[in-house]
Amino acid sequence: MSVVMTLLKRDLAALMPGSSRGNSLLPLLFFLAVAMLFPFAVGPDAELLGATGGGMIWVAALLAAILPLDRLLAPDLESGFFDQWALRGVTEEVIVAVRLLAHWLSFGPFILLASFPASALLGIDGATLHTVLLGLLAGTPGLAAIGIIISAVTVGLRSGGAALSGLLMIPLAVPLLIFGAGALSTGGEGGLALTGAISLVLVAIAPFAGGAAIRATREG
Template sequence: MKALMALLRRDLGALLPGSSRGNSLLPLLFFLAVSMLYPFAVGPEPELLAATGGGVIWVAALLAAILPLDRLLAPDVESGFFDQWALRGIAEEVVVAVRLLAHWLSFGPFIIAAAFPASALVGIDGPTLHVVLLGLLAGTPGLAAIGIIIAAVTVGLKGGGAALSGLLMVPLAVPLLIFGAGSLSTGGESGLALTAAISLVLVAIAPFAGGAAIRAAREG
């Protein structure tokens, strides 16, 4: 347990602002920038903004989650970090699970907090904001899990690996976007439940898929 807590502290230190790899402000600023520019793109009509603003927040959250993919796992695989933990008897799945938690903590709470000013920028009301916040709380762990899986699968790629990661993540995140944004038009409960279910499944399989992909990359 102490080793896992030390690993979590290490991962948070690497991903949060203030380190050479961490820049949680970048996804946050990107998220706010999309929310700020959207009214200029579609016009200032309150009805249109209120009807589409929640969906825009979800798309902005997805795009913001793509930004850190290139630094989630590749630097540690290249430096032999996973080899060191394997020598200590810690499986890749355990390390990936801790990295998943650290990844979500490095962007999920920031995006949820940023939804408050973003809602004002896109003109959505209080009840809609409540559904958006619940949806992001349920869906951002799934986005983090997809990011970890894609980062592990593409960890051995050079050059365009980061761009490929983003392209792969977009279609895989479509179900979360459909049910998360769809909950805004269905009253919330069914869409939120499906979003949480998909997110839970993704979080459950991410450590195993990520661990297998990292072992394949190391052995290859």
């Protein structure tokens, strides 16, 4: 247990916004910037903004989750951390599971909070915001899980890993987006439940998929 806590503490120090490792507030600011610029691009039609704003928040959340992917796992693999963990019997699955939690904590709660100012900027009403928040709560763990799997799969690539991980993330995130943002138009709880279900499946497989990908990189 203490090993997990030690790992989590290090991961949070590295990934949290404003931490010593120099991880920036960029994903969060990026999210807010999209919400801020969208009304300028679409025009001040309150009805249109209210109807599309919830979906816009979802797209902005997805893009904000992509930003930290290239330094999620690669630095630790390059500097030999995974080798030293392996020799100590700390499995890649445990590392990836802890990193997944830290990755979600570093953007999920902040995006939920930032949804309040974003909804004001987009003119979204209270009921819609409620659905958006529930959807993001159910969906962001899934986004984090997709992110860490892709990060592990592309970790062995010498260059272009960041661009590729962004491209890979988008099709995989489509189901989450369809049900999460789709709950806005139907107003139903079915979409939210499906978003949560997809998230749970992704979170459950991420440590094993990620761990296997990291071991495969080592063999090369």
